[in-house]
Amino acid sequence: MSVSHQTACVVLNWRNTEATVKCISSILEGDVKPKYIYVVDNHSMNNANLEIGACLEQTYPQFEENFGCQFIWVDTLRNLGYAGGNNVALVQAMQIPEVEYLWILNNDTQVAGRSLEAMLELAGTCSDVGFVGGRVKAELAGSEEYSGGGRVYPRLGLTRRVKSVASEHEYQGIDYVVGCNMLIKCSMARKVGLMDESYFMYSEEVDWQLEAKKRGWRAGIALDCVVSHGDGLPSASYYYYKNRAAILLARKCGGVGWALLSFFVHLVIVLVDKPSPRGVWKAYKGCLDGVLGVTGFSSNAR
Secondary structure (H helix, E strand, O other), X not given: OEEEEXXXXXXXXXXXXXXXXXXXHXXXXXXXXXXXXXXXXOOOOOOHHHHHHHHHHHHOOOHHHHHXXXXXXXXXXXXXXXXXXXXXXXXXHOOOOOOOEEEEEEOOEEEOOOHHHHHHHHHHHOOOEEEEEEEEEEHHHOOEEEOOEEEEEHHHOEEEEEOOOOOOOOOOOOOEEOOXXXXXXXXXXXXXXXXXXXXXXXXXXXXXXXXXXXXXXXXXXXXXXXXXXXXXXXXXXXXXXXXXXXXXXXXXXXXXXXXXXXXXXXXXHHHHHOOOHHHHHHHXXXXXXXXXXXXXXXXXXX
């Protein structure tokens, strides 16, 4: 059993205790474990962290002592979204002198054996790599696998997954790694800052990596890292926040004119995707609010 004292992991929970327990279990069963594990409950209002701890204790008695990991339980006072919830823990972790790497994992992911080890190896050998991801198996797409990275067209707010990369050093085709699994260098985060919380959900990790790229950092894929991602069925709020975030990214990178063009592009994409009528309406509202610059939590997503 090996523990990386340089690594702090953050798992963000919101009303999905079962998935969070499975995610943490996969971390504990990895070949290399992070010394610090932050479990952030994003205001589920159901004593989730107590339940998560009890479930882990049932499966792994005295799990903190036996695995050599230190758990830090964080409860937010309101739902801060993806960036805000993760940032709370990232700020705390960066204050620990020995921590050099921050590992963000979605709670609906499960990691294979040497995933953390593979990401740490790549980050340690490439001085300009600020973000490391790994291959992702999208479970609801029949375990379809892709590289865990993608291309971004910022002024349109569009992203495209890259199917595969030939080697860990073939990074020209990778603009970003997906936010469900990211290893981040503290040295990069101290220079660039953390994620923009105005997005609330989606696009914030893309925006973060675009900002880092301006300062000479890049993203890399550790091929021996494999993560299964549940990526639940799209809800109405998904269509709202996903499309609003895309337009906000276009607005930030190109201005209102590009945001308007992005508005029409994303509406066409939604119609091709054929969600429910409610999904189409929420996508329209999200696109419109993106053009208007509406940020943070929104009742329009309900």
